[in-house]
Amino acid sequence: MQSTLKVNIPESKVYIILVGILSTIVVYYNIFIGIPSLLVFFYLIYHNYKALANRNREWIKYIEDLSLNLEHMTKETLLSFPVAMCIIDNEGSLRWYNDKFLTLSKSEEMIEKNIKEVFPSYDSSKIFLDENEAFQTQIEADKKIYEVKYNIIERENEPSLAAIYFFDVTELRKITKEYEMIKPVIMSIQVDSFDEVLNSASEDVRPIIEAEVERTIKSWADRFKGAIRKTVKDKYIVIVDEGSLLELEKDKFSILDDIRKIEMGNTIPLTLSIGASSLSTDLSSTLKNAVTSLDLALGRGGDQAVIKRDERSIFYGGRSKAVEKKTKVKARIIAHALRDLVNESEKVIIMGHHYPDLDALGAAVGVYGICRMLGKSANIVLENSNTSIDVLHNRLIQNDSFKDAFIKREDALQSVDDKTLLIIVDTHRPSFTEYPSLIEKCDKIVLIDHHRRGVEFIDKAVLIYHETYASSASEMVTELIQYVKDRPYIDNLTAESLLSGIALDTKNFTFKTGVRTFEAAAFLRKFGADTVAVKQLFQGDLDxxxxxxxxxxxxxxxxxxxxxxxxxxxxxxxxxxxxxxxxxxxxxxxxxxxxxxxxxxxxxxxxxxxxxxxxxxxxxxxxxxxxxxxxxxxxxxxxxxxxxxxxxxxxxxxxxxxxxxx
CATH class of the missing domain: 3.10.310.30 (Diaminopimelate Epimerase; Chain A, domain 1)
Known part of the structure; x- marks a missing residue:
């Protein structure tokens, strides 16, 4: 076969033509020699024709044999294909299937039966809706998991068919699940206000409290097969796997309740804050996420666990109140830092949350008073007043000291430059502020808030004063006023604004009221805050x-x-x-x-x-x-x-x- 193909290559025609030309020339010069040459030439033509005919017959036979063999091999391959497969029409009816599919379905005589009857969980209708759609799914059959894929079979003048393949991925899913369960999880744990808890107990039991807290945390970590390391007196790092974290979630972090039960003469209850993170891109990012989660738990008042998984934060606990801190060291440090930032800035813009209440307005007026004490110009962003602040707002704009204090949103945005300081009060969520665009435009931001921290937070702030134990933002600003200058002074209208904010959030000193709340109120009363005038801010009409x-x-x-x-x-x-x-x-x-x-x-x-x-x-x-x-x-x-x-x-x-x- 191969030799025939080699003889009958296109070059043979060239040789015959050359022989014909030479024979013609010989006949011209010598007819006796030329005639035999022509006979040889005609014989070569006849021989080439016969050889070509034989070659074509052999080639056709070869193609026919090959087609028969291919058809046989294709059938054998499809029937004995190691993957279960079937062919369905556009209505989902089975047109063909192999032995593996028959074994998988455990049925007989399925031709023309709808695939939905064989596998109820498999929806084949989407295949023919959009052939370009990467549609795949998985089914469970005979205690195994199969990943289903397909390809479209186009036919001329007839509806298309779909070949569907069922790949056994049971072992792959098992390995994947095992891998998911052994991924490391890092937890950062802190005992809330541990020094204050210890100080609330007598000296002889303090070492016992420390030992009991450590024993409880280590026993809990051992129960979930975690590796634990104590970093400082009140902080721990625990590493567990994802499977243990799921158990912790089912257990709803009972350690939070176990720690709270430790009572050995301490008047302040013991609580824990936990920040956990599933494996991120690397261990460094995972640790960073765990620390961020702990900060989030602390910002929400402590006594809770926060898990960072993918882009979500999941919360557990958080049922107890934040413990009031008796020391005002942090307030003094924040006040000095705020003073420096205000002095370094040429302009200060103050902003509360959208649809402000008396606490937001009172805190803003208090910060405005701080700026006036320091000799800096400031403005409060307020687009429109509302019924909850109308009375106080009217009092302010009618007072000469505040007639230029308020500014509209767009005016505030236009006035921002590199030396503008933005102070946000009574909210830490960017979307809740009076004008979020200001946050994007300002480089220097100060945040003063008392709400329990949510996932959304103003991270770009250069100074954050966020205390969930405080009754109100007005209380926090009042404490800052006391330390921002050696001899602070505010007018009576500013004092009343701040006192109204405290009264609002504490419901007239009933809820969330600590020692520092009354101290702040006493300070404001000292500067002329009239309790009757504050009471009138809460009066409503008959309707x-x-x-x-x-x-x-x-x-x-x-x-x-x-x-x-x-x-x-x-x-x-x-x-x-x-x-x-x-x-x-x-x-x-x-x-x-x-x-x-x-x-x-x-x-x-x-x-x-x-x-x-x-x-x-x-x-x-x-x-x-x-x-x-x-x-x-x-x-x-x-x-x-x-x-x-x-x-x-x-x-x-x-x-x-x-x-x-x-």
């Missing part, structure tokens, strides 16, 4: 009183201890009314927490939550995108109705009851 009465009337008690109510629709000041109704509901005997839903005329829904301290309303509101404290929290919902908001809150309450029962 508001009737609306509150309607909200109280609508209340229902869930589980005998949680009050849930709604206010009339389309209120102009829903946040204030809802907060006041929530406060009133706590006066009902047996009620430990209250939730009130109110809707503004533009459709924005406000939820106010209050607690006597036994139930952490912050955790409820955080799930709705809000925040706050253990006993005072709130949330705002867009594009929802009052009834829908009520349903969401009630679902959270029912979920709480279920977890509490468990």
């Amino acid at each position: 508001s009183f009737l609306v509150k009465a309607e909200g109280i009337k609508n209340a229902k008690i869930l589980g005998g201890k949680i009050a849930l109510s709604t206010c009339p629709e389309n209120l102009e000041n829903p946040s204030l009314i809802a907060a006041q109704v929530a406060d009133e509901l706590l006066n009902i005997r047996g009620v430990e927490a209250s939730f009130v839903v109110a809707r503004r005329s533009d459709g924005l829904v406000f939820i106010s939550a209050r607690s006597l301290g036994s139930l952490n309303v912050h955790l409820f509101m955080e799930k709705l995108g809000g925040g706050g404290h253990i006993d005072v929290a709130g949330a705002q919902l867009k594009d929802t109705t009052t009834d829908e908001a009520m349903e969401k809150v009630e679902e959270l309450i029912m979920e709480y009851f279920k977890e509490d029962d468990e």
Whole structure:
């Protein structure tokens, strides 16, 4: 076969033509020699024709044999293909399948049967919707996991078919799961305010408390097969694997409760803060995420665990109140740092949260007073007043000292330059500020806030004063005023603004009120804060009183201890009314927490939550995108109705009851 192909190569035609030309020339010169030459020439033509015909017959036979062999081999290959496969039409009906598929399905006579009947969990309809779509899925059959892939078989003038392949990935999934379970998890642990806890106990039991705390943490780490290392007196690093972390989550970090049970004469309870991180891109990033998670736990008041997994932060615990720090060293240090930043800046812009309350406005006015003491020009960003601050705002703009204090958003943005200092009060969430664009444009930012820290945070701040134990931002600013200058002085209107903020967030010194809260109030009273004038800031008109009465009337008690109510629709000041109704509901005997839903005329829904301290309303509101404290929290919902908001809150309450029962 190969020799024939070599003889009948195209060059033979050239040789024959040359012979023909030479024979013709010979005939011209000598006919006796030329005629035999022509005969040889004709014989060569005949021989070449015969050879070519034989070659074509042999080639056709070879192709036919090869086709038959290929067809046979293809059939044999498909039938004995080591992967289960089948062919379906565009309706999902089986048109063909191999032996492996038959074994996998454990069925017989499946031709024309829909693949959905064989594998109910497999949806083949998406295959023919978009042939370019990378559609694949997995199924479980015979206690094994199969990854399903396909390719489209195009046919002329007929509907397309799809060849589907079932790859056994059981072992791969098992190995992957085992790998996932052994990935390292780093936890950074800190005993909250350990020095203050020890100082609250007598000297003879302090070493016993330290030893008991260390023993409890090490026993807990050993129970979950973790490697533990004590770094300093109150800090530990624990390394476990992902499987142990899942067990810790099921256990809901019982170590938080175990530590709280340690009582050996300490008047301040022991609590832990834990920051954990699953494996990130590398161990260095994982450790960094663990430390960041610990900072987040501490910023939320401590006594909780925060897990960083992928891009999510998961929270456990956080049911106890942050312990008030008796020392004011940090306030003095922050005050001196703030003074230096203000003196270095040519202009100061002060900003609170959107739809400000008396605490946000009071704290802003207090910072404005600090700037005036230091001889620096400052402005408070406020686009529009609202019903909760109208009375105080009117008093301020009518006072000569504050007539130029307030500035609109765009004016503030236009005035920003390299030497502008932005001071944010009463919020740490960029999206909650009066004008988030200012944060992006300003290089120097100071943050003063008392709310429990959420995932969203202003990380670019150069100075952060974030204390969750403080009653209000106004209390924090009042302490800064005392240390920012040797002989501080503020006018009576500034003092009243700050006192109104403290009164608002403490509900007239009832909730979240510590020793330092009363000290701040005494300082403000010393500078002329009139308690009657502050009381008048909280007065409402008759219509508001009737609306509150309607909200109280609508209340229902869930589980005998949680009050849930709604206010009339389309209120102009829903946040204030809802907060006041929530406060009133706590006066009902047996009620430990209250939730009130109110809707503004533009459709924005406000939820106010209050607690006597036994139930952490912050955790409820955080799930709705809000925040706050253990006993005072709130949330705002867009594009929802009052009834829908009520349903969401009630679902959270029912979920709480279920977890509490468990």
